[in-house]
Amino acid sequence: xxxxxxxxxxxxxxxxxxxxxxxxxxxxxxxxxxxxxxxxxxxxxxxxxxxxxxxxxxxxxxxxxxxxxxxxxxxxxxxxxxxxxxxxxxxxxxxxxxxxxxxxxxxxxxxxxxxxxxxxxxxxxxxxxxxxxxxxxxxxxxxxxxxxxxxxxxxxxxxxxxxxxxxxxxxxxxxxxxxxxxxxxxxxxxxxxxxxxxxxxxxxxxxxxxxxxxxxxxxxxxxxxxxxxxxxxxxxxxxxxxxxxxxxxxxxxxxxxxxxxxxxxxxxxxxxxxxxxxxxxxxxxxxxxxxxxxxxxxxxxxxxxxxxxxxxxxxxxxxxxxxx
Amino acid sequence: xxxxxxxxxxxxxxxxxxxxxxxxxxxxxxxxxxxxxxxxxxxxxxxxxxxxxxxxxxxxxxxxxxxxxxxxxxxxxxxxxxxxxxxxxxxxxxxxxxxxxxxxxxxxxxxxxxxxxxxxxxxxxxxxxxxxxxxxxxxxxxxxxxxxxxxxxxxxxxxxxxxxxxxxxxxxxxxxxxxxxxxxxxxxxxxxxxxxxxxxxxxxxxxxxxxxxxxxxxxxxxxxxxxxxxxxxxxxxxxxxxxxxxxxxxxxxxxxxxxxxxxxxxxxxxxxxxxxxxxxxxxxxxxxxxxxxxxxxxxxxxxxxxxxxxxxxxxxxxxxxxxx
Numbered sequence: 183x184x185x186x187x188x189x190x191x192x193x194x195x196x197x198x199x200x201x202x203x204x205x206x207x208x209x210x211x212x213x214x215x216x217x218x219x220x221x222x223x224x225x226x227x228x229x230x231x232x233x234x235x236x237x238x239x240x241x242x243x244x245x246x247x248x249x250x251x252x253x254x255x256x257x258x259x260x261x262x263x264x265x266x267x268x269x270x271x272x273x274x275x276x277x278x279x280x281x282x283x284x285x286x287x288x289x290x291x292x293x294x295x296x297x298x299x300x301x302x303x304x305x306x307x308x309x310x311x312x313x314x315x316x317x318x319x320x321x322x323x324x325x326x327x328x329x330x331x332x333x334x335x336x337x338x339x340x341x342x343x344x345x346x347x348x349x350x351x352x353x354x355x356x357x358x359x360x361x362x363x364x365x366x367x368x369x370x371x372x373x374x375x376x377x378x379x380x381x382x383x384x385x386x387x388x389x390x391x392x393x394x395x396x397x398x399x400x401x402x403x404x405x406x407x408x409x410x411x412x413x414x415x416x417x418x419x420x421x422x423x424x425x426x427x428x429x430x431x432x433x434x435x436x437x438x439x440x441x442x443x444x445x446x447x448x449x450x451x452x453x454x455x456x457x458x459x460x461x462x463x464x465x466x467x468x469x470x471x472x473x474x475x476x477x478x479x480x481x482x483x484x485x486x487x488x489x490x491x492x493x494x495x496x497x498x499x500x501x502x503x504x505x506x
Numbered sequence: 507x508x509x510x511x512x513x514x515x516x517x518x519x520x521x522x523x524x525x526x527x528x529x530x531x532x533x534x535x536x537x538x539x540x541x542x543x544x545x546x547x548x549x550x551x552x553x554x555x556x557x558x559x560x561x562x563x564x565x566x567x568x569x570x571x572x573x574x575x576x577x578x579x580x581x582x583x584x585x586x587x588x589x590x591x592x593x594x595x596x597x598x599x600x601x602x603x604x605x606x607x608x609x610x611x612x613x614x615x616x617x618x619x620x621x622x623x624x625x626x627x628x629x630x631x632x633x634x635x636x637x638x639x640x641x642x643x644x645x646x647x648x649x650x651x652x653x654x655x656x657x658x659x660x661x662x663x664x665x666x667x668x669x670x671x672x673x674x675x676x677x678x679x680x681x682x683x684x685x686x687x688x689x690x691x692x693x694x695x696x697x698x699x700x701x702x703x704x705x706x707x708x709x710x711x712x713x714x715x716x717x718x719x720x721x722x723x724x725x726x727x728x729x730x731x732x733x734x735x736x737x738x739x740x741x742x743x744x745x746x747x748x749x750x751x752x753x754x755x756x757x758x759x760x761x762x763x764x765x766x767x768x769x770x771x772x773x774x775x776x777x778x779x780x781x782x783x784x785x786x787x788x789x790x791x792x793x794x795x796x797x798x799x800x801x802x803x804x805x806x807x808x809x810x811x812x813x814x815x816x817x818x819x820x821x822x823x824x825x826x827x828x829x830x
Contacts, residue, residue: 190617207713209614210546211537222534222546224612288548290533293514389531 229286257313289387289394304437314376340472377410408448412455432505464488553610581637613711613718628761638700644728664796701734732772736779756829788812
């Protein structure tokens with residue numbers, strides 16, 4: 183459920199009057215998405231998405247996100263495009279929230295990942311990385327390695343209520359992952375750039391066996407490109423039963439390397455990057471699991487799905503474990 | 507939130523292959539609606555709604571509902587039209603649920619009811635009643651007066667946990683409403699026909715100051731036409747602060763009477779019908795309030811909103827209290 187904030191008719195009419203995009207035809211809340219409120223908007227001119235940014239998004243960062251999306255589109259990446267109003271503004275206010283209208287993308291996100299999705303996914307991820315290279319402004323990754331220990335602390339021992347011993351297991355994993363992180367201490371650093379940082383299947387639309395668009399850039403940031411690959415290994419390559427599908431991973435990496443080769447240091451670091459990615463999603467899910475009120479609109483996701491992934495990556499020695 | 511059941515890509519492709527409605531372009535869950543799962547579906551031929559019927563809908567009754575919608579459309583009422591597959595079937599199965607594709611209706615439902623909505627609403631309701639007259643099959647109202655005492659019983663005294671004294675207040679109201687109900691004992695009966703029975707603002711789309719369509723017929727049944735009017739008095743004519751807006755009611759009734767005159771018995775019965783309508787929604791909300799698990803996808807609606815309405819109608823003596 184994604185309609186946290188509803189919009190009155192008058193407010194919507196006033197808002198749309200600022201834009202030269204025709205008259206309102208249809209307006210329906212979209213169920214997908216957990217961070218922001220999204221509406222599918224149709225006017226006499228076409229289809230759009232209206233997004234109200236909820237409290238997890240820092241309003242001051244929205245120009246960076248919208249600018250990235252505009253830049254990526256100019257570089258050939260299909261992603262939602264902010265629509266400017268009659269004054270040229272894209273970031274506006276509606277129902278007390280920062281709000282933007284973006285273009286509508288055709289396509290369907292895969293409910294079940296199949297092998298055929300993974301190679302196009304890898305290509306699209308590398309194209310995103312290549313296109314982002316010329317977007318100069320940087321945004322730090324607020325959920326990077328330095329955030330993990332404080333995030334675990336903020337769960338105040340709640341980990342053990344989810345599974346006995348989880349707190350100690352996560353502390354031990356952090357003690358292993360953080361010192362091994364690229365750039366930490368004397369470790370070699372890796373190529374950096376703009377990464378999506380949340381490229382799960384529900385953010386990738388497919389049409390006619392190809393990727394038709396990437397959406398939801400509101401975790402995007404400037405970080406190691408290979409970390410984005412490691413996030414996709416977590417998000418796309420584990421089966422519903424928790425098993426790692428090395429064929430999916432190999433296809434994804436082959437697709438990526440069609441566009442951008444991973445260098446030696448990136449390949450070497452892939453296991454620790456994948457461990458870190460599993461840790462990042464485990465910790466935010468753990469936090470949400472412990473802190474979501476029982477009457478919340480969104481049911482939190484089980485953090486333990488990511489404990490299985492974390493253990494798998496901790497046991498993986500080389501990028502060969504991912505099929506490359 | 508309305509996506510109770512998600513649909514795999516393969517299942518969707520197989521399902522759509524049965525229809526001659528073009529190729530899949532877009533598929534997104536709709537947030538509105540609490541009973542069934544709805545997706546906005548776009549194909550190369552146009553826009554549709556895909557509905558999966560969840561457990562509250564009795565699958566054996568679906569042909570009655572779909573038949574009513576087809577009949578109403580033939581009679582000029584704009585409502586979703588079931589789309590037949592290549593074999594002529596409209597009711598099918600998808601993801602283990604009964605499923606149907608219906609046409610997409612333009613328009614926006616009013617988040618805030620304004621006076622200008624009420625006259626077109628009244629006209630649309632009367633047009634629905636007129637059009638339904640020639641649909642012969644009947645469906646009993648499963649939530650009519652005989653259902654109310656058992657529904658209150660099934661809450662097992664939970665009413666008092668919502669508000670002290672509520673159980674006794676509802677029992678007293680039932681003891682007054684049920685014997686006064688049209689057709690009960692020696693009471694005069696009223697004109698019967700097909701009623702929508704759930705015509706809340708989110709089921710009425712407006713466009714260019716007129717009603718562009720009515721949706722969600724899955725509570726429709728054969729009952730007193732004036733009871734549908736009484737439901738709309740409850741659903742449309744109370745302000746967010748709980749006050750009754752007699753101007754809205756008058757506009758709605760005037761709109762209704764442009765198409766179909768209320769007879770003397772209907773006018774006389776309006777207060778008790780409105781009491782019954784308030785009772786019906788109060789009781790189902792009370793039941794949901796008590797029985798909804800804390801982690802449910804849908805947040806139940808507060809039953810006490812309808813206690814205020816019930817008290818108002820119990821204090822109303824004549825249809826003049828509704829502005830007519």
